[in-house]
Amino acid sequence: MTRHVPSRQLRFYLTAMAPCPYLPGRIERKVFANLPFSDGAWVNDELTQAGFRRSQNIAYRPACEGCDACVSVRVPVCGFSPSRSQKRVLQRNADLVRAQVEAEATMEQFDLLRRYLLARHAGGGMSDMGWDDYVAMVEDTAVRTHLIEYRLPSPGAGPGDLVGVVLTDMLSDGLSMVYSFFDPQLARRSLGQFAILDHLMQARDQALPFVYLGYWIQGSAKMDYKARLRPLQALTREGWRDLP
Numbered sequence: 001m002t003r004h005v006p007s008r009q010l011r012f013y014l015t016a017m018a019p020c021p022y023l024p025g026r027i028e029r030k031v032f033a034n035l036p037f038s039d040g041a042w043v044n045d046e047l048t049q050a051g052f053r054r055s056q057n058i059a060y061r062p063a064c065e066g067c068d069a070c071v072s073v074r075v076p077v078c079g080f081s082p083s084r085s086q087k088r089v090l091q092r093n094a095d096l097v098r099a100q101v102e103a104e105a106t107m108e109q110f111d112l113l114r115r116y117l118l119a120r121h122a123g124g125g126m127s128d129m130g131w132d133d134y135v136a137m138v139e140d141t142a143v144r145t146h147l148i149e150y151r152l153p154s155p156g157a158g159p160g161d162l163v164g165v166v167l168t169d170m171l172s173d174g175l176s177m178v179y180s181f182f183d184p185q186l187a188r189r190s191l192g193q194f195a196i197l198d199h200l201m202q203a204r205d206q207a208l209p210f211v212y213l214g215y216w217i218q219g220s221a222k223m224d225y226k227a228r229l230r231p232l233q234a235l236t237r238e239g240w241r242d243l244p
């Protein structure tokens with residue numbers, strides 16, 4: 001049975017127009033709503049399945065005039081089988097230690113985030129993120145969420161070096177990868193790809209049917225990695241459909 005988010009619970013707003021961060025020369029605009037503290041997890045489920053993304057206690061989706069390039073995508077767990085190159089990514093990272101931890105910010109995570117942003121997204125919208133901003137990103141929410149930490153093997157008694165973090169929402173029908181960041185000096189490991197593959201394995205182990213990846217833009221070099229996952233479903237006017 002399909003449930004619907006009661007409109008009386010939510011008020012939707014439009015952001016001001018701004019330059020698109022993905023397609024040069026285009027203008028972006030978003031529609032957004034504040035997630036309620038009561039039933040916030042359920043509302044987040046429904047909106048994610050309808051193509052929204054979460055940022056703290058806000059759910060948003062593109063609402064650009066004359067452009068529908070941003071497409072919500074998800075991977076069906078039951079139909080996924082890693083390719084040879086994806087198997088090599090898994091093998092390269094088989095030594096990493098994964099831990100699911102509470103959605104609580106640490107300075108170790110923040111230091112890794114700063115190195116990631118400076119190396120990969122210098123000058124971007126998040127490049128000036130401070131400690132308080134990071135705490136809010138991780139902790140300011142009423143939904144079912146957690147962090148996945150990836151560490152190198154420990155050389156001694158303590159934990160190994162932190163090399164990757166994913167903020168992940170638990171949905172009724174899957175896992176939603178809200179935000180991820182990695183050690184920029186370990187490019188050979190392809191940690192971004194590995195995190196997706198690892199989340200697919202986590203979803204399979206928990207009998208969850210989907211992993212939600214946010215938005216994909218055909219032709220955007222920043223998002224090409226999502227198109228390499230098959231099967232891949234996109235949200236269309238007719239609902240979720242497999243991409244060819």
